[in-house]
Amino acid sequence: MLDTIAAAIxxxxxxxxxxxxxxxxxxxxxxxxxxxxxxxxxAAHLKNSGTMNVLQCITGVDYVDYLEVVYVMxxxxxxxxxxxxxxxxxxxxxxxxxxxIVDIYPAANFQERECWDMLxxxxxxxxxxxxxxCPDDWEGFPLRKDYVxxxxxxxxxxxxxxxxxxxxxxxxxxxxMIKKAQExxxxxxx
Amino acid sequence: xxxxxxxxxxxxxxxVNADTEKLKSDLLTLNMGPQHPATHGVLRVEIKTDSxxxxxxxxxxxxxxxxxxxxxxxxxxxxxxPFVDRLDYLASMSMEWTYVAAVEKMLGTEVPRRAExxxxxxxxxxxxxxxLMAFGTYALDLGSFSPxxxxxxxxxxxxxxxxxxxxxxLLYNYIWVGGVWNDWSDEQLxxxxxxxxxxxxxxxxxxxxVSVNKIFVQRTADVGILSVQDCFDYGATGPVLxxxxxxxxxxxxxxYSLYPEFEFNVPVGTGEYGTIGDCxxxxxxxxxxxxxxxxxxxxxxKKLEPGPVMGKVPKVLKLPKGEVYVRQECPxxxxxxxxxxEGGDSKEPYRLKVKSPCFTHVSMLPLMAPGQMVADFVATIxxxxxxxxxxxx
Amino acid sequence: MSHTVPHxxxxxYFGELFxxxxxxxxxxxxxxxxxxGVKVVxxxxxxxxxxLPERARMRLFNDAQNCISCTQCALACPVDCIYxxxxxxxxxxxxxxxxxxxxxxxxxxxxxxxxxLCCYCGLCTTVCPTECLTHSHDYEFxxxxxxxxxxxxxxxxxxxxxDRIVKA
Numbered sequence: 060m061l062d063t064i065a066a067a068i069x070x071x072x073x074x075x076x077x078x079x080x081x082x083x084x085x086x087x088x089x090x091x092x093x094x095x096x097x098x099x100x101x102a103a104h105l106k107n108s109g110t111m112n113v114l115q116c117i118t119g120v121d122y123v124d125y126l127e128v129v130y131v132m133x134x135x136x137x138x139x140x141x142x143x144x145x146x147x148x149x150x151x152x153x154x155x156x157x158x159x160i161v162d163i164y165p166a167a168n169f170q171e172r173e174c175w176d177m178l179x180x181x182x183x184x185x186x187x188x189x190x191x192x193c194p195d196d197w198e199g200f201p202l203r204k205d206y207v208x209x210x211x212x213x214x215x216x217x218x219x220x221x222x223x224x225x226x227x228x229x230x231x232x233x234x235x236m237i238k239k240a241q242e243x244x245x246x247x248x249x
Numbered sequence: 250x251x252x253x254x255x256x257x258x259x260x261x262x263x264x265v266n267a268d269t270e271k272l273k274s275d276l277l278t279l280n281m282g283p284q285h286p287a288t289h290g291v292l293r294v295e296i297k298t299d300s301x302x303x304x305x306x307x308x309x310x311x312x313x314x315x316x317x318x319x320x321x322x323x324x325x326x327x328x329x330x331p332f333v334d335r336l337d338y339l340a341s342m343s344m345e346w347t348y349v350a351a352v353e354k355m356l357g358t359e360v361p362r363r364a365e366x367x368x369x370x371x372x373x374x375x376x377x378x379x380x381l382m383a384f385g386t387y388a389l390d391l392g393s394f395s396p397x398x399x400x401x402x403x404x405x406x407x408x409x410x411x412x413x414x415x416x417x418x419l420l421y422n423y424i425w426v427g428g429v430w431n432d433w434s435d436e437q438l439x440x441x442x443x444x445x446x447x448x449x450x451x452x453x454x455x456x457x458x459v460s461v462n463k464i465f466v467q468r469t470a471d472v473g474i475l476s477v478q479d480c481f482d483y484g485a486t487g488p489v490l491x492x493x494x495x496x497x498x499x500x501x502x503x504x505y506s507l508y509p510e511f512e513f514n515v516p517v518g519t520g521e522y523g524t525i526g527d528c529x530x531x532x533x534x535x536x537x538x539x540x541x542x543x544x545x546x547x548x549x550x551k552k553l554e555p556g557p558v559m560g561k562v563p564k565v566l567k568l569p570k571g572e573v574y575v576r577q578e579c580p581x582x583x584x585x586x587x588x589x590x591e592g593g594d595s596k597e598p599y600r601l602k603v604k605s606p607c608f609t610h611v612s613m614l615p616l617m618a619p620g621q622m623v624a625d626f627v628a629t630i631x632x633x634x635x636x637x638x639x640x641x642x
Numbered sequence: 643m644s645h646t647v648p649h650x651x652x653x654x655y656f657g658e659l660f661x662x663x664x665x666x667x668x669x670x671x672x673x674x675x676x677x678x679g680v681k682v683v684x685x686x687x688x689x690x691x692x693x694l695p696e697r698a699r700m701r702l703f704n705d706a707q708n709c710i711s712c713t714q715c716a717l718a719c720p721v722d723c724i725y726x727x728x729x730x731x732x733x734x735x736x737x738x739x740x741x742x743x744x745x746x747x748x749x750x751x752x753x754x755x756x757x758x759l760c761c762y763c764g765l766c767t768t769v770c771p772t773e774c775l776t777h778s779h780d781y782e783f784x785x786x787x788x789x790x791x792x793x794x795x796x797x798x799x800x801x802x803x804x805d806r807i808v809k810a
Binding site for chain 1 (some may be wrong): 310311314316318319354355357436481483484490495496497502503504569570571573574576583585587589599600603604608609611612618641642
């Protein structure tokens, strides 16, 4: 079924390069990967053709080389219920941006704000582009793999010494990912 | 830009200018702050009103944000279950089952039949408890105190049953990967049956006390109307979507577990009082769902047979590389768990995303608020039945 | 009122008035019955305390005599609230046996549970091989300081509670 959706997307939006990603294990979910530049056209096609009428969720994952934004869509039709995981990959971690689909699916409003808050993915033309769950002046994007929480926030200690067992409470930071990010930054500077 | 809330005649004030913006004093900003008895948690809504009518309602979230999604990246799969409990703490069993279903889908574990039936039994009891809480606090928001106490008396009986079986009243850690933690004794099952028999006439009492009461009807009928297209646009599910008249219940339309074996109806808002899609219809959908849950519980009690309650699960859980997205019908809507595993030797999830129904319902508040009175806005917030633990995670 | 009855009619006016009075009286009749003859459900705590069911998960208790320092509980804990430190016995000491027969090879030097961090999930009790870590039924242990919430299960006054909590 995902093949028909991918074929329809490719027919309607040239350049979208929709491909079906099928995992080897049959128990796991397949998804459709499209080009980041065409997400708005793809979403418009999915809504107008009636393939998927509800946007349930926009999540993001930080695979170190790229950020992946997953749009979980569903069709609420008792005759033919369906579900689609639409993926987009962004290689630019600093300034990666996607077109906002708020004008097509109003549900995207809060979901895109959360994606910005947690992963730092910008959405162009979003009406209210600010953090939603973290405080407005929080620094850093928590769900990135190289995120290290700041030691204090507005004078309050994030992990006060006397209150918690410090060795256990630090988020485990993967050293190779920080190193990679630093190398990438060093490579750019040079 | 001229909107109907501007004072007539201030043509100059429409140039965008920081000083003239401050002069626009015709809208009163009323802060329905994080500490409020009617916001069902720590929700802050910035209401801009023109006398009594709401012009804009801007929800500010994050007061209960604990970033459990990041914490779960450092916990093994069994250790995430107490964290998932604390999402929607009034319906913990449903949260646990959705997460465990995602892990089991990736592992391919076989869950014994008795464990599946016990899961359905606990989740339907939890649905009753959650809807009782929603009913009691909704009546309390609108000013009546007795239904709150009656509902909590019945809910207390359910919580005591849960305490005997799982050990805790609210955050159970009961539904485990592969089955359930503890078995129910025959005596406990018999007490569930007695509870159902004693509780059924209580639902009629609530109907007579609250649902048809003229004051309640006037406060909730024709208030906060959502069309089906609005619900689809914003992604509303559960009683909010069914209150707007659309028959969509995951237990029937995309069935999971042993739900196809059970006979129950899906209540839908019919506009008996007010219009379809208003607060009254969302409320009555919850009250009717309680009756359907009682039907399911009685069928489960008949079908239960002795057997194991835990399937074969390895001691250390290692999931294959890939992702799943699992949806289940929770009392407040459709909960989605997106679980990504790195595969290989990793014992922790790579990414756990919780698609929370209450988060999408809060995003509908700016849609429903304009044009209502502030008192109607309180009724609207109560009718979408949010729990901030789930909204903020 | 039904949508077929016209909005500004006398019939609607009196119909709604009758509806208001009748539904209010119906509701008041239901609540009025609670004045007499209904069993009071309030529990007059602290004079009366509910007996907790056997499986109730309240404060943890560790029977330090039986602990073999396997640290399974600390590894299973989702919030890392158990702090365990142990050292090997010198060579040749007579090893005592735990309740399930395993000889205790490690001397427990620290077993502290921070009950302020504990989330009372019970995962630690399920993995304990000697079942020395159990949930007691104690829920009245509030302290004046956060540090007071750290319970040292090797302290003499805590060991004195053993007989009250651990069933032989």
